[in-house]
Amino acid sequence: MFLPDFWCKEIDPSQNSVTPSAVWWQWQDPSKKVLEAINKEGHLRIETVCKEVEYVVVLVKKGETESGIPIDVPRTNRPRAFDYFQKLFPEYVVSRVCRLHGAEAANEVFDNRSFRHQTNPLFVELRSQVPKTNTPVIGFTNAATNMDKGKGKSVTT
Numbered sequence: 001m002f003l004p005d006f007w008c009k010e011i012d013p014s015q016n017s018v019t020p021s022a023v024w025w026q027w028q029d030p031s032k033k034v035l036e037a038i039n040k041e042g043h044l045r046i047e048t049v050c051k052e053v054e055y056v057v058v059l060v061k062k063g064e065t066e067s068g069i070p071i072d073v074p075r076t077n078r079p080r081a082f083d084y085f086q087k088l089f090p091e092y093v094v095s096r097v098c099r100l101h102g103a104e105a106a107n108e109v110f111d112n113r114s115f116r117h118q119t120n121p122l123f124v125e126l127r128s129q130v131p132k133t134n135t136p137v138i139g140f141t142n143a144a145t146n147m148d149k150g151k152g153k154s155v156t157t
Contacts, residue, residue: 082106092126
C-alpha cells in the first residue's frame with residue numbers, strides 16, 4: 001500500500017528570502033504525527049502528496065497568488081530548470097527561477113542531483129502571455145527599424 005507524503009506550509013524568512021510572504025513547504029517525516037505538525041509555531045496548512053516518483057515542491061507565483069506545487073523531477077533528459085518549467089506551464093511566460101535563498105537557478109540542470117527529492121528548493125514566477133499585436137508605433141506606420149544598407153537613411157515601406 002502506498003502512503004502519501006505530507007507537507008506543512010510555514011512562514012520562515014530564513015528558509016524563503018525571495019518572496020515577501022516568506023512561505024515555504026516542509027516535508028514531514030512519516031514518523032511525525034500530524035498533530036505535532038499542526039501545533040508547531042508558524043504552521044499554516046497541511047497538504048498531502050501522492051506520487052510514486054521523485055519530486056520537489058516548487059513555490060510558484062502566478063499573478064499575485066503563490067502556491068506550492070509538487071513537480072516531478074525527470075530521471076532522464078536532464079533539462080535546464082527554465083526550459084523544464086516553461087514546458088510545464090506553456091500558457092505562461094517563466095520570468096524567474098531561483099532558489100528560495102535567492103540564487104538564480106534558471107540555468108541549473110533540473111534533476112535530483114541539483115534538487116533533492118522531497119524538498120522545497122525553488123521559486124518560479126510566471127506571467128501571463130501578452131497577445132502579440134501589430135499596433136504601429138505612433139507616427140511610424142510601416143516604417144522599418146533598420147537603416148537602408150548602412151547609408152544612414154530610414155526605410156519607409
